[in-house]
Amino acid sequence: MVMSEVMVTLRGWHLALAHAELQALLPTMTVTSTPSKRWYAVEGPMSVEGIERALEPAANVESILSHATIVEWNGSYEGVMDIFQTSLQQDINGTVSTYTWRHGKKIDGCSLSSLSKMCGGALVDFGNNIDLEQADQTFGLCSDAASSCILAGWFVGSTPSAFGAERRQATERPFFKPVSLDPRLARTAINIACGPISTNIVLDPMTGTGGFIIEASLSKRNGVGLDHNSAMIEGAQSNLKWAHDGEDSPTCVLLRGDATALGTFLPQHYHGHIAGIVLDPPYGRNSQGSYQPLELLEKTLMSAKDVLAKTAGMVLILPIHPMTVFEESGFHHDEIKPLHGTFSEVQRMLSVCGWTIEAMFTERVHKSLTRLVVHAKFVLLN
Ligand SMILES: C[S@@+](CC[C@H](N)C(=O)[O-])C[C@H]1O[C@@H](n2cnc3c(N)ncnc32)[C@H](O)[C@@H]1O
Numbered sequence: 001m002v003m004s005e006v007m008v009t010l011r012g013w014h015l016a017l018a019h020a021e022l023q024a025l026l027p028t029m030t031v032t033s034t035p036s037k038r039w040y041a042v043e044g045p046m047s048v049e050g051i052e053r054a055l056e057p058a059a060n061v062e063s064i065l066s067h068a069t070i071v072e073w074n075g076s077y078e079g080v081m082d083i084f085q086t087s088l089q090q091d092i093n094g095t096v097s098t099y100t101w102r103h104g105k106k107i108d109g110c111s112l113s114s115l116s117k118m119c120g121g122a123l124v125d126f127g128n129n130i131d132l133e134q135a136d137q138t139f140g141l142c143s144d145a146a147s148s149c150i151l152a153g154w155f156v157g158s159t160p161s162a163f164g165a166e167r168r169q170a171t172e173r174p175f176f177k178p179v180s181l182d183p184r185l186a187r188t189a190i191n192i193a194c195g196p197i198s199t200n201i202v203l204d205p206m207t208g209t210g211g212f213i214i215e216a217s218l219s220k221r222n223g224v225g226l227d228h229n230s231a232m233i234e235g236a237q238s239n240l241k242w243a244h245d246g247e248d249s250p251t252c253v254l255l256r257g258d259a260t261a262l263g264t265f266l267p268q269h270y271h272g273h274i275a276g277i278v279l280d281p282p283y284g285r286n287s288q289g290s291y292q293p294l295e296l297l298e299k300t301l302m303s304a305k306d307v308l309a310k311t312a313g314m315v316l317i318l319p320i321h322p323m324t325v326f327e328e329s330g331f332h333h334d335e336i337k338p339l340h341g342t343f344s345e346v347q348r349m350l351s352v353c354g355w356t357i358e359a360m361f362t363e364r365v366h367k368s369l370t371r372l373v374v375h376a377k378f379v380l381l382n
Pocket residue numbers: 179180181205206207208209210211212226227228229232257258259260280281282283287288289290296
């Protein structure tokens with residue numbers, strides 16, 4: 001059994017990235033794994049409301065539950081109900097209801113609807129009024145087939161929901177190119193690179209169709225995107241406006257400029273205030289880089305030093321040859337085969353430019369291409 005004041009459930013296609021996003025948005029909290037790969041206990045100084053606000057921009061947070069309990073299914077409804085008593089018996093303002101959902105298949109012999117009815121009965125016994133249409137508070141029950149566990153607790157905010165990026169899929173935008181990033185990956189990368197929402201400025205030095213800047217803007221972050229190709233900047237601007245229903249972004253701008261000379265192309269007021277970089281350099285025939293890929297990366301990282309804040313985060317996305325491990329963050333560096341150069345060269349250039357690798361993830365793009373997602377930190381030493 002695991003109990004926690006707050007438990008977060010994750011959705012999404014990539015659990016290692018989802019976990020990294022959760023930790024990045026809650027840097028002062030301890031995020032602890034549980035028997036289910038999609039459920040995390042969150043403990044520390046923040047209030048429940050503070051956690052809810054901090055997780056608003058997340059791409060991978062499915063729900064937040066308070067007074068939560070996880071129990072392994074042992075075949076006995078009574079046994080499970082005994083363990084859920086503490087979670088159920090809370091001081092509740094207003095009416096209540098229950099909500100069930102599953103991660104994976106059903107757990108053999110366990111009916112969530114039966115458990116839900118029993119929880120409803122217990123809530124009435126504790127003096128609560130049920131309202132199935134519009135309850136003030138909802139008690140959630142989730143099963144996880146892989147661990148054979150059940151999670152119960154009170155929803156903080158809404159019941160489980162999707163990220164809701166379907167409407168702004170890259171292919172739906174006015175300006176689409178095959179290089180356009182998926183909104184979920186773009187949003188996740190920004191959150192990992194930048195951490196909690198603040199006045200920090202997100203920089204996308206090679207913005208292409210604007211995938212990162214759209215997500216930065218929709219999550220109300222300050223951001224600036226650059227591309228040396230004016231057709232890309234025009235297209236990205238139309239995409240950004242489209243994402244805001246025809247209005248200008250209140251927090252982000254897109255400028256034509258060269259990523260290898262950021263000190264020159266970024267207006268002075270950004271200098272020293274860039275606290276997060278999201279970098280998706282070109283590869284393949286859809287891009288028009290003027291340097292060899294590794295040279296372009298190194299020159300970009302060098303020039304970033306002119307504009308970075310004293311501490312900054314980065315998510316760098318690099319094309320690599322397919323690997324067998326896709327969803328884990330722990331794998332051997334010598335397995336990584338970049339499309340351009342060697343991984344040791346990439347490591348060396350990150351280190352020379354002041355970056356320390358925090359974590360790495362891989363994501364399959366298609367049969368012959370994988371992405372390496374590198375999370376790095378920059379600290380100015382004097
Ligand atoms: C892989 S694409 C970025 C795709 C982008 N993440 C998106 O969602 O559309 C790389 C971009 O880098 C741009 N680029 C290449 N060299 C550049 C440079 N020196 N300065 C600025 N942009 C550059 C290319 O024009 C291209 O649009």
